[in-house]
Amino acid sequence: xxxxxxxxxxxxxxxxxxxALSALALIAAFLFVEGVPLIAKVGVGPFLFGxxxxxxxxxxxxxxxxxxxxxxxxxxxxxxxxxxxxxAVFLTEFAPRAVSAVVRPAIQLLAGIPSVVYGFxxxxxxxxxIRTWFGGPGLSLLAGSVILAIMILPTIxxxxxxxxxxxxxxxxxxxxxxxxxxxxxxxxxxIPSAKSGILAAVILGIGRAIGETMxxxxxxxxxxxxxxxxxxPARTLxxxxxxxxxxxxxxxxxxxxxxxxxxxLIIMALNSLAQVAVNRRRT
Amino acid sequence: MEExxxxxxxxxxxxxxxxxxxxxxxxxxxxxxxxxxxxxLDIHDRAITxxxxxxxxxxxxxxxxxxxxxxxxxxxxxxxxxxLDGTGIYGPDVDVAVLRKRIGMVFQxxxxxxxxxxxxxxxxPRRHGRxxxxxxxxxxxxxxxxxxxxxxxxxxxxxxxxxxxxxQQLLCIARALAVEPEAILMDEPCSSLDPAATLEVEELMLxxxxxxxxxxxxxNMQQAARVSSMSACMMMDPDRAGxxxxxxxxxxxxxxxxxxxxxxxxxGRIG
Ligand SMILES: Nc1ncnc2c1ncn2[C@@H]1O[C@H](COP(=O)(O)OP(=O)(O)OP(=O)(O)O)[C@@H](O)[C@H]1O
Ligand SMILES: [Mg+2]
Numbered sequence: 001x002x003x004x005x006x007x008x009x010x011x012x013x014x015x016x017x018x019x020a021l022s023a024l025a026l027i028a029a030f031l032f033v034e035g036v037p038l039i040a041k042v043g044v045g046p047f048l049f050g051x052x053x054x055x056x057x058x059x060x061x062x063x064x065x066x067x068x069x070x071x072x073x074x075x076x077x078x079x080x081x082x083x084x085x086x087x088a089v090f091l092t093e094f095a096p097r098a099v100s101a102v103v104r105p106a107i108q109l110l111a112g113i114p115s116v117v118y119g120f121x122x123x124x125x126x127x128x129x130i131r132t133w134f135g136g137p138g139l140s141l142l143a144g145s146v147i148l149a150i151m152i153l154p155t156i157x158x159x160x161x162x163x164x165x166x167x168x169x170x171x172x173x174x175x176x177x178x179x180x181x182x183x184x185x186x187x188x189x190x191i192p193s194a195k196s197g198i199l200a201a202v203i204l205g206i207g208r209a210i211g212e213t214m215x216x217x218x219x220x221x222x223x224x225x226x227x228x229x230x231x232x233p234a235r236t237l238x239x240x241x242x243x244x245x246x247x248x249x250x251x252x253x254x255x256x257x258x259x260x261x262x263x264x265l266i267i268m269a270l271n272s273l274a275q276v277a278v279n280r281r282r283t
Numbered sequence: 284m285e286e287x288x289x290x291x292x293x294x295x296x297x298x299x300x301x302x303x304x305x306x307x308x309x310x311x312x313x314x315x316x317x318x319x320x321x322x323x324l325d326i327h328d329r330a331i332t333x334x335x336x337x338x339x340x341x342x343x344x345x346x347x348x349x350x351x352x353x354x355x356x357x358x359x360x361x362x363x364x365x366x367l368d369g370t371g372i373y374g375p376d377v378d379v380a381v382l383r384k385r386i387g388m389v390f391q392x393x394x395x396x397x398x399x400x401x402x403x404x405x406x407x408p409r410r411h412g413r414x415x416x417x418x419x420x421x422x423x424x425x426x427x428x429x430x431x432x433x434x435x436x437x438x439x440x441x442x443x444x445x446x447x448x449x450x451q452q453l454l455c456i457a458r459a460l461a462v463e464p465e466a467i468l469m470d471e472p473c474s475s476l477d478p479a480a481t482l483e484v485e486e487l488m489l490x491x492x493x494x495x496x497x498x499x500x501x502x503n504m505q506q507a508a509r510v511s512s513m514s515a516c517m518m519m520d521p522d523r524a525g526x527x528x529x530x531x532x533x534x535x536x537x538x539x540x541x542x543x544x545x546x547x548x549x550x551g552r553i554g
Contacts, residue, residue, distance in 0.1 A: 170394035174390065174394045174396065180380060180410050188406060193397050
């Protein structure tokens with residue numbers, strides 16, 4: 001057996017690791033303790049699929065917000081993922097060193113901009129632009145999607161770039177040696193070879209979009225009704241908590257915690273999906 | 284273009300008419316560093332040509348000059364003529380992709396793509412516009428040709444990276460054959476293989492030499508002696524540039540080298 005003295009560092013680090021884990025456990029436990037009774041009272045079905053959210057009348061249906069979350073996130077993915085992947089491919093395969101030396105830190109900077117600044121910018125530029133070009137109130141799913149698409153770029157770009165860069169040089173040489181053009185090699189060998197990493201990048205980016213609150217509150221319009229088009233205002237699970245948290249009490253407050261449970265489950269599902277994607281590498 | 288004034292430094296020059304690939308006074312530079320100096324040689328069709336020489340003398344550089352693979356490295360430069368069937372391959376109107384389709388390459392480390400065995404072989408023909416029933420036939424033919432069909436025919440959808448190193452190298456050869464090349468370049472194709480797999484690849488090379496011009500770089504003198512009919516021995520100049528010390532029939536190079544450096548190198552390795 002190792003002497004006790006040598007095992008002390010191990011214990012110390014274990015303690016720190018456990019403290020991180022316990023924070024997660026604490027938050028999750030708190031959410032469940034506060035939220036589950038309300039869900040039990042309302043019923044899982046009426047809570048998840050109820051169309052009406054009216055705390056003053058005791059109605060707690062979050063379905064419009066689930067739809068809002070899914071729609072705004074999908075929109076962000078549709079707009080953001082192609083741009084992000086093109087950017088990652090550009091940085092790894094096309095950009096001269098001098099160009100990537102400027103572009104890469106610029107993209108990292110994008111990740112450092114506070115979300116309230118994104119929201120403010122969206123409110124001043126994107127919302128009026130949508131109102132003039134497409135009509136409607138401007139505060140809309142589309143505005144939220146555009147802002148979120150920009151916000152998830154750095155996450156997706158950097159992870160996708162890392163996974164493309166990690167490919168052995170021999171893959172590219174092997175592809176070119178078969179008489180492929182550079183672009184064919186990228187399309188049929190490099191991107192498919194990095195697909196697990198790219199998938200993880202996309203999933204993590206989507207997770208970031210689902211969790212974002214502040215910027216979305218500012219441009220989404222926050223109506224509790226089911227949105228009928230991308231030009232309608234909407235509300236997401238996160239913004240629901242963010243908006244009402246300040247004045248909610250009793251059942252209403254518990255319903256917000258319950259909303260948090262749903263969010264936590266969605267994020268957990270996404271993260272495990274990303275984990276599966278990464279682990280599938282090299283098969 | 285095929286004048287005899289540009290012979291390699293030895294007397295026994297192969298007749299220019301049979302040359303599939305050729306170099307005429309080729310210099311190659313990595314930036315300021317000259318890695319190849321005044322190389323001229325003819326590579327015969329339907330034969331195996333071995334390139335031997337000490338480490339760093341430019342064997343890989345020479346090989347990769349034939350399919351313009353060195354271009355991937357920035358600031359490299361080729362002067363002189365590199366010819367495929369008598370036509371310069373560095374000309375302005377040469378399509379590099381087409382050139383590389385005609386001249387296949389097998390690498391030192393087996394490099395199958397992380398896809399199925401089938402897709403590894405099919406990817407080339409598909410890129411070159413072949414459609415599925417054709418592709419299927421090409422895959423089978425290429426795998427047969429590479430002596431791998433019987434081992435993998437029941438698991439074509441299985442991952443290529445699960446094969447043994449030797450099988451992976453055969454797969455890479457099959458992949459190269461599938462685009463129907465005219466010549467095949469191999470850079471130490473057996474250096475990461477065990478003796479049994481090495482023997483398998485060598486047998487395959489001898490087989491393929493009936494149809495293709497094959498150029499192989501090897502550090503293994505016995506291998507060069509076993510498989511090649513022509514041998515080019517490269518050496519490093521005092522300024523570290525690679526030169527062609529001797530180029531001749533393998534039997535002559537190994538029994539009666541004319542160049543002192545070749546003799547030292549070969550005997551040092553064999554004896
Ligand atoms: N990318 C590169 N940039 C600069 N110099 C290089 C590069 N690749 C090779 N060289 C140099 O060119 C010379 C020839 O290299 P090359 O790889 O062709 O030798 P080789 O005969 O294949 O060696 P080995 O037997 O070790 O494989 C060496 O001096 C090497 O340092
Ligand atoms: Mg080499």
